[in-house]
Amino acid sequence: MSFSDRSWMYRRLTADGFINPEFVDGVDAFIHYACSQPAYMDGSKIRCPCKKCKHKCFLFIDEVHLHLLIKGFVPNYFQWTRHGEPLIASTSRRTEEHKTMNINENDVEDGGGRNLAEGSENSYRQMVHDGVGYTFDNYGENVDEEPNPQAKQFFDLLQSTDRELWPNCETMMQLSSIARILNIKSEGHISERSFDKILEWYNESLPVDHTMVDSFYNMKKLIRGLGLPMEKIDCCRIGCMLYWGDDMNLDQCKFCGQPRFKPKKISIKQKLVPWKLMYYFPLTPKLQRLYASEVTASHMRWHAKHEQEDGVMTHPTDALAWKHFNDTHVDFAVDSRNIRLGLSMDGFQPFSQSSQQYSSWPILITPYNLPPWMCMKEAYMFLTVIVPGPTNPKQKVDVFLQPLITKLQQLWDYGVQTYDVSKK
Numbered sequence: 245m246s247f248s249d250r251s252w253m254y255r256r257l258t259a260d261g262f263i264n265p266e267f268v269d270g271v272d273a274f275i276h277y278a279c280s281q282p283a284y285m286d287g288s289k290i291r292c293p294c295k296k297c298k299h300k301c302f303l304f305i306d307e308v309h310l311h312l313l314i315k316g317f318v319p320n321y322f323q324w325t326r327h328g329e330p331l332i333a334s335t336s337r338r339t340e341e342h343k344t345m346n347i348n349e350n351d352v353e354d355g356g357g358r359n360l361a362e363g364s365e366n367s368y369r370q371m372v373h374d375g376v377g378y379t380f381d382n383y384g385e386n387v388d389e390e391p392n393p394q395a396k397q398f399f400d401l402l403q404s405t406d407r408e409l410w411p412n413c414e415t416m417m418q419l420s421s422i423a424r425i426l427n428i429k430s431e432g433h434i435s436e437r438s439f440d441k442i443l444e445w446y447n448e449s450l451p452v453d454h455t456m457v458d459s460f461y462n463m464k465k466l467i468r469g470l471g472l473p474m475e476k477i478d479c480c481r482i483g484c485m486l487y488w489g490d491d492m493n494l495d496q497c498k499f500c501g502q503p504r505f506k507p508k509k510i511s512i513k514q515k516l517v518p519w520k521l522m523y524y525f526p527l528t529p530k531l532q533r534l535y536a537s538e539v540t541a542s543h544m545r546w547h548a549k550h551e552q553e554d555g556v557m558t559h560p561t562d563a564l565a566w567k568h569f570n571d572t573h574v575d576f577a578v579d580s581r582n583i584r585l586g587l588s589m590d591g592f593q594p595f596s597q598s599s600q601q602y603s604s605w606p607i608l609i610t611p612y613n614l615p616p617w618m619c620m621k622e623a624y625m626f627l628t629v630i631v632p633g634p635t636n637p638k639q640k641v642d643v644f645l646q647p648l649i650t651k652l653q654q655l656w657d658y659g660v661q662t663y664d665v666s667k668k
Contacts, residue, residue: 256316263313271312274324275305281328291326293318299326410451418455422463429460436460473526477647478504479632481519483640488647523630524647527609528655530626531583532662534611540624541666546615548580559616560586581664585652586610591636605631605641607648 252270257263278290289302294311297303298318303311323329409416425446429439439460447456457463478487484499485491496503505516534540547561560566566584570577588610591603607629610619618624631637631644642649 250322253317253322254319256313268313271309274312274327275309277324277329278308278327279305284326284328293321293324293326295319407455409456410454419466421456422466426463426467473529475524475526475647476521477524478518479520479522479644480504483520483637483643485643486522486646487518489650520632522632522644525626525628527626527628527648527651528660531611532660534583534613535581535662535664535666538665540614540618541664543615543618544583544611544613544666545580547584547613550615560584560612580613582659584612586612589631589641602634603636604633605637605644607631607645609648 250270252264252266255264256267275290279285284291286302289304290308291297291299292301292303292308292311293299294308294315295318296315297311407418408414409418409421425443428434434442443456443458443460447454447458450456457466479485480487480497480500481502482497482500484497484502487494487504491498494504503519505518508514508516534544547559550559550561552558552562557563569584576582586609587607589605589607591605593601593603606627609626609628611624611626612619614624628648629644631641637644
């Protein structure tokens with residue numbers, strides 16, 4: 245049954261208030277299909293897609309049938325993905341077929357009044373879903389209560405993917421414009437002050453009722469909902485220790501006695517400035533996104549499925565060390581979705597045009613579950629730590645690795661629960 249055959253799903257009642265016979269036949273067809281997908285069932289029960297249950301529970305077939313006749317389907321469930329139907333990824337096809345159904349998209353909103361019509365999806369909307377993951381898979385559809393702050397931030401981001409840059413602008417949306425201009429800033433190494441001046445000029449050239457934000461700070465505030473956190477951690481000025489964990493509240497190094505903060509020069513109310521700090525980018529959200537995105541989720545099992553060519557090493561999985569690890573840690577290796585990581589580090593001079601000798605040392609993590617044509621791409625080399633300069637940390641590099649090693653140890657010992665979109 246194609247998309248265009250499913251307009252019956254939202255024509256439950258006839259004009260005189262009786263249940264539409266076409267809807268009854270459609271519900272029977274839906275239940276017949278759902279029962280033909282045992283991998284998506286709980287014994288003899290199937291997920292109930294009515295407006296009240298919203299896929300959250302498994303019920304017996306008669307109960308699901310009754311719920312659908314009384315309450316109807318959740319909005320925009322034209323693809324029965326929760327009941328085993330493959331996801332059709334073509335946005336343009338989805339949009340055109342959705343339009344032919346003559347469904348009033350304004351009727352499908354979240355709890356904050358935001359339009360969540362599936363036909364308005366675009367690549368940036370998908371980016372928001374991939375970034376946040378499936379935490380809010382059905383949250384906000386016809387709910388009465390206010391969304392919590394985290395959900396509200398998600399809906400604000402989702403709305404920005406469809407918010408025109410100015411009224412009747414059909415080619416540029418708020419989030420896509422922000423993403424592109426931030427990319428220009430990054431590639432062009434534009435300072436924050438210069439970037440704000442460019443934004444000020446750009447906003448003056450737009451219509452008065454535009455939606456472009458006015459500063460780099462507000463741009464970061466908007467895209468923060470994508471969930472890519474960063475932590476600043478104070479360090480000993482000569483690299484003896486981090487002011488982190490149990491040592492978070494210390495004011496001087498417990499090894500060399502150096503003070504943590506620079507002396508105040510102006511007033512007693514002046515903010516304390518550390519002598520040195522490092523940047524730590526939590527790893528777990530980045531790994532979870534690999535399974536939240538349909539682009540990467542299925543590739544995360546490639547390492548267990550590919551066939552090795554004799555005498556040729558195309559990936560670390562072909563090496564004896566990989567096979568030895570599998571034999572040693574059988575419980576870990578039995579699930580191909582468990583992630584194998586590679587760690588690398590190298591220094592560079594951020595001020596190459598300057599006579600100042602200063603080097604920083606980024607630490608990268610690479611997920612080797614991915615095939616070789618993906619895991620070596622820049623997009624899948626995750627920056628986790630920036631070790632500050634001005635010199636090579638040498639023997640003290642382990643000090644700066646503490647937050648990362650602690651998190652890796654937690655992931656090894658306990659793991660983290662993650663939704664795999666490729667397996668539903």
